[in-house]
Amino acid sequence: xxxxxxxxxxxxxxxxxxxxxxxxxxxxxxxxxxxxxxxxxxxxxxxxxxxxxxxxxxxxxxxxxxxxxxxxxxxxxxxxxxxxxxxxxxxxxxxxxxxxxxxxxxxxxxxxxxxxxxxxxxxxxxxxxxxxxxxxxxxxxxxxxxxxx
Numbered sequence: 518x519x520x521x522x523x524x525x526x527x528x529x530x531x532x533x534x535x536x537x538x539x540x541x542x543x544x545x546x547x548x549x550x551x552x553x554x555x556x557x558x559x560x561x562x563x564x565x566x567x568x569x570x571x572x573x574x575x576x577x578x579x580x581x582x583x584x585x586x587x588x589x590x591x592x593x594x595x596x597x598x599x600x601x602x603x604x605x606x607x608x609x610x611x612x613x614x615x616x617x618x619x620x621x622x623x624x625x626x627x628x629x630x631x632x633x634x635x636x637x638x639x640x641x642x643x644x645x646x647x648x649x650x651x652x653x654x655x656x657x658x659x660x661x662x663x664x665x666x
Contacts, residue, residue, distance in 0.1 A: 524628055531621045532595050535614075539599045542606055553654060561605070561650045565598035568646040582638065590631045590639040596621055597640055601647035605654060 519527075543558045569591065576582050576589040600618045603611040625631050 521628065524624060528592075528621070528624050528628060528630070531617070531624075532592060535596055535599050535617070539602065542603070542610075553657065557654055557657065558602075558606075561602055561654055562599070564650045565602060565643075565647055566595075569594040569598050569643065572642060582635070585638065586634075587638050588631060588635045590625070590635045592625060593622070593631065593636045593639045594643045598643045598647050601644060602651065605651045 539562055540559075543555045572594065573589055573591050582589040596618055600611070600614045603614045622636060625636070626633065
């Protein structure tokens with residue numbers, strides 16, 4: 518079995534790698550068409566990051582997760598938020614990202630970074646925000662296509 522420090526280094530590399538891959542996604546033609554171009558994609562990425570760190574700041578000030586005996590998992594929020602954006606770009610890529618996300622969740626549990634409750638309660642608002650951004654992006658793309666005709 519790998520040492521705790523090695524697994525810690527792997528866990529520390531997941532989110533930066535996911536961010537880089539997410540930022541590069543529109544460089545490929547098919548995902549770029551699916552997400553509506555660079556600017557829309559980067560607006561969605563920025564929106565997710567604002568939500569992730571906004572909720573973290575809110576929790577720090579108000580102790581929301583502490584009040585229910587949990588901990589806001591910024592790592593889970595970051596990875597899940599970006600992963601859900603991949604759904605808008607490519608179902609195949611999303612499937613691969615889901616496998617990475619599940620492995621990351623397993624690693625966080627194994628390393629005892631967070632509990633399932635921490636991750637689940639974090640996932641709820643992040644999923645809602647990501648799905649809202651995807652929906653807004655799709656409606657905007659549909660309007661753009663309608664205006665071109």
